[in-house]
Amino acid sequence: MEIAIVGSPEFTLGFQLAGIMRLHNPENDEEMSQALRLMLDEEEVGIIVVDAADLTRMPDKLRQRMSDSISPTVLGIGTEEDNTLRESIKSALGVDLWK
Amino acid sequence: MALDIKPTRSELINLKRRIKQTQNGYNLLKMKRDGLFHAFRTLLSEMIEAREGLVGTYREAVQSISLASAIEGGLAVKSAAIAISRHPEVTVTPRNIMGVVVPSVVGTNLTTSIDERGTGLIGGSAYIDEASDSYSTLIEKIVKAAEMEATLKRLLVEIEATKRRVNALEYVVIPQMEEARNFIQLRLEEMEREETFRLKRFKNK
Numbered sequence: 001m002e003i004a005i006v007g008s009p010e011f012t013l014g015f016q017l018a019g020i021m022r023l024h025n026p027e028n029d030e031e032m033s034q035a036l037r038l039m040l041d042e043e044e045v046g047i048i049v050v051d052a053a054d055l056t057r058m059p060d061k062l063r064q065r066m067s068d069s070i071s072p073t074v075l076g077i078g079t080e081e082d083n084t085l086r087e088s089i090k091s092a093l094g095v096d097l098w099k
Numbered sequence: 100m101a102l103d104i105k106p107t108r109s110e111l112i113n114l115k116r117r118i119k120q121t122q123n124g125y126n127l128l129k130m131k132r133d134g135l136f137h138a139f140r141t142l143l144s145e146m147i148e149a150r151e152g153l154v155g156t157y158r159e160a161v162q163s164i165s166l167a168s169a170i171e172g173g174l175a176v177k178s179a180a181i182a183i184s185r186h187p188e189v190t191v192t193p194r195n196i197m198g199v200v201v202p203s204v205v206g207t208n209l210t211t212s213i214d215e216r217g218t219g220l221i222g223g224s225a226y227i228d229e230a231s232d233s234y235s236t237l238i239e240k241i242v243k244a245a246e247m248e249a250t251l252k253r254l255l256v257e258i259e260a261t262k263r264r265v266n267a268l269e270y271v272v273i274p275q276m277e278e279a280r281n282f283i284q285l286r287l288e289e290m291e292r293e294e295t296f297r298l299k300r301f302k303n304k
Contacts, residue, residue, distance in 0.1 A: 001189045003238065014164040016180035017227070018234035019187050019208065046189040046204065047245045070252055071191060071202060073245040077157050077237075085248060089143075092259045097143055 001046030004039055004072070006032060011051045029057050036074075040065060045072040052078030104279050106286035114283065118276045125268040132261040134197050139254045146247045153240050160233035167226035179227045187238055189245075196250070199257045204246035210235040 004022040005015045012023040022045070026032035032054060039045050048066075055063065055076040066074040067084045076084060086098040104110060168176050185208045194203040210232075 001191055003187055003189060003241070013176065013180060014160055014230060014234045015238070017164070017176065017183070017231045018238050019183040019185050020238070021186050046191050047241065049241055068252070070249045073202075073204075073249045073252075075241060075245050075248060077153060077241070085146075085251065088252070089255060092255050097140070098147060 001072075002044055003047045003049065004045050005049045006035055006039070007051040007054055015049070029054075033058050033062050036062060036066065040069055040072065040074075042072070048072050048074045050074060050076050052076035055084070104283065106283045106290070108287065111280065111283045111287065114276060114280050118273065118280060121268060121273055121276065125265065125273065128261055128265050128268065131197065132258065132265055135199070135254055135258050135261060138196055139251065139258060142247060142251055142254070146244070146251055149240065149244045149247060153237075153244050156233070156237045156240050160230070160237045163226070163230040163233040167224070167230040170226050171224045175224065176227055176230070179224070179231070183231075189242055196254065199253055201250040201253045202246065204242055204249070206239065206242040209239050209242065 002022045003015075003020055004024065005012045005020055006024045006026065009025050012025060016023055024032075024035045024039075026035050036048070036050070036058070039048055055066075055074075058066070063084065067088050086096070089098060090096050104114075164176065187209045188207050190205045190207065191202045192205070193200045195201070
């Protein structure tokens, strides 16, 4: 399975340097959500890495879908922590265990 | 609640047996929920550490690529990125945690040595190599974090489902069955009293 990177060219360049081939550079949020939707249905993609800042701008429904998806697993990384998993834990268990 | 049951002795025996079975199931489910929660808590503390490490590694990687781009130029970094011959891949295999199938993610070709970078030993740059190494480390951590995140999500879904089942048994199913049992017991006692009264009346006549 492949690792896919979605984000700006600056975000994906480093991953390309580490040998990752599956790079997507959408020009706007709509293109990005479209690319993510398509990738979520692909069986060949194991992990999708997205810039955490871009992830916050995605529609709620898509964010929920990404948060629930196991294969591929969507991971938001950035200089700030991605809180989607924390939020799902909070809504499922009723308490914030991320401490 | 309207009880649509026959107040007979056989029904009472059946009901008592079903209550016992349901209570056994309820205890087992409660144990499963606690076990899953324990596994979840253990993994969650690992995940929190991994996440913190991921943020730190990402910051370092961004710094190193910015430095490489500033010194060697964006074009040189892009050329080096295109020349890479080995590509990281992941294999996902299923694993079992207390009956919950979770993915086990194993990465291959996550790190590339200098000769696999395609730029040659002389043509390469130390800054670009450093950036490449930083991103390789980042990918290793991403693979690990992805496995943990997927496992946590699966465990979370299972905990939620088990919690619902336990609550349904505790607050709906078992109380309803107990209510039905009490109803049959009361009805049978009443029928017994009626019978005794009838016999007494018959005797007096």
